[in-house]
Amino acid sequence: MDREWNENQPIYRQLRDRVVAMILDGVLREGDALPSVRNVATEYRVNPLTVLKGYQQLVEEGLVESRRGLGMFINAGARKLLLEGERQKFLTEEWPRVSATIQRLGLRAEELLDGTNNRKQADSAKPKPKESKTPESSKEDR
Amino acid sequence: MDREWNENQPIYRQLRDRVVAMILDGVLREGDALPSVRNVATEYRVNPLTVLKGYQQLVEEGLVESRRGLGMFINAGARKLLLEGERQKFLTEEWPRVSATIQRLGLRAEELLDGTNNRKQADSAKPKPKESKTPESSKEDR
DNA sequence: GCTAGTGTTATAGTTAGCTATAACAGGAGA
DNA sequence: TCTCCTGTTATAGCTAACTATAACACTAGC
Numbered sequence: 001m002d003r004e005w006n007e008n009q010p011i012y013r014q015l016r017d018r019v020v021a022m023i024l025d026g027v028l029r030e031g032d033a034l035p036s037v038r039n040v041a042t043e044y045r046v047n048p049l050t051v052l053k054g055y056q057q058l059v060e061e062g063l064v065e066s067r068r069g070l071g072m073f074i075n076a077g078a079r080k081l082l083l084e085g086e087r088q089k090f091l092t093e094e095w096p097r098v099s100a101t102i103q104r105l106g107l108r109a110e111e112l113l114d115g116t117n118n119r120k121q122a123d124s125a126k127p128k129p130k131e132s133k134t135p136e137s138s139k140e141d142r
Numbered sequence: 143m144d145r146e147w148n149e150n151q152p153i154y155r156q157l158r159d160r161v162v163a164m165i166l167d168g169v170l171r172e173g174d175a176l177p178s179v180r181n182v183a184t185e186y187r188v189n190p191l192t193v194l195k196g197y198q199q200l201v202e203e204g205l206v207e208s209r210r211g212l213g214m215f216i217n218a219g220a221r222k223l224l225l226e227g228e229r230q231k232f233l234t235e236e237w238p239r240v241s242a243t244i245q246r247l248g249l250r251a252e253e254l255l256d257g258t259n260n261r262k263q264a265d266s267a268k269p270k271p272k273e274s275k276t277p278e279s280s281k282e283d284r
Numbered sequence: 285g286c287t288a289g290t291g292t293t294a295t296a297g298t299t300a301g302c303t304a305t306a307a308c309a310g311g312a313g314a
Numbered sequence: 315t316c317t318c319c320t321g322t323t324a325t326a327g328c329t330a331a332c333t334a335t336a337a338c339a340c341t342a343g344c
Contacts, residue, residue: 008150
């Protein structure tokens with residue numbers, strides 16, 4: 001896993017999101033223990049309290065259960081719960097904003113999504129250096 | 143404009159982003175004055191210093207020039223600069239994350255494009271309750 | 285010069301997020 | 315019991331973001 005943080009969002013929420021991603025991706029399965037608070041803290045060079053805070057988000061969401069002295073464990077049904085909840089959240093809170101940005105920038109949502117669905121790898125980092133005649137010409141003339 | 147703030151990001155950056163959006167959308171044109179710091183502050187019920195901070199981001203980016211006693215004005219070339227810079231930023235910093243999320247949630251291009259192009263409203267809140275056989279079944283069996 | 289509109293700076297207080305350090309509490313295995 | 319692993323709480327300090335309030339600096343129009 002990546003050891004770097006996005007400065008746009010608090011670390012504890014990013015931690016929460018990473019665990020969620022691991023559950024959705026099947027890296028962590030129901031019944032599994034999360035990596036321990038202390039381990040994560042040292043490995044990511046972050047304060048244990050910050051990790052705990054991230055994990056407690058998951059507890060509050062009913063995804064994870066904490067057993068003192070043992071660890072934090074993924075609840076049964078967590079994946080299904082997540083799949084629904086995160087979809088909802090993405091579609092109502094994130095996608096509209098992203099979609100608006102795409103349009104604003106004169107990018108084509110279809111092309112971007114193509115790259116999403118067809119490839120396993122997200123090698124979408126390169127926006128094709130040839131930018132002499134870009135597709136936003138429709139907007140250019142305001 | 144909306145009078146509400148996204149709690150995930152500082153207000154001053156959201157202000158900056160809104161101005162950028164207005165420039166890209168052609169609502170504000172090069173040479174135009176931005177709405178005054180004080181006006182924005184009262185209208186959005188935000189501290190003038192916060193607005194100023196947002197505006198000064200734009201100054202630092204070379205998009206806007208400030209003339210004391212007169213106002214803040216959009217520089218020539220701002221739109222072009224923005225189109226390139228924001229695209230770059232979006233494609234390298236934002237889209238990869240979003241794309242990964244889309245895959246993870248097993249969302250499909252059609253669902254996403256529907257709400258974007260056909261409807262003005264984002265009534266996309268319902269991800270289709272029929273989830274007996276979802277498209278992420280390829281992942282379901284890990 | 286006065287007034288009303290601009291941007292800008294100064295002071296000071298609150299909150300959220302993160303940090304370091306330490307101690308407390310419980311389970312598992314030698 | 316002792317040791318080592320868990321989660322948890324307590325103290326205290328730092329910074330960024332935001333706030334309120336006030337004053338300063340400049341421009342344009344009367």
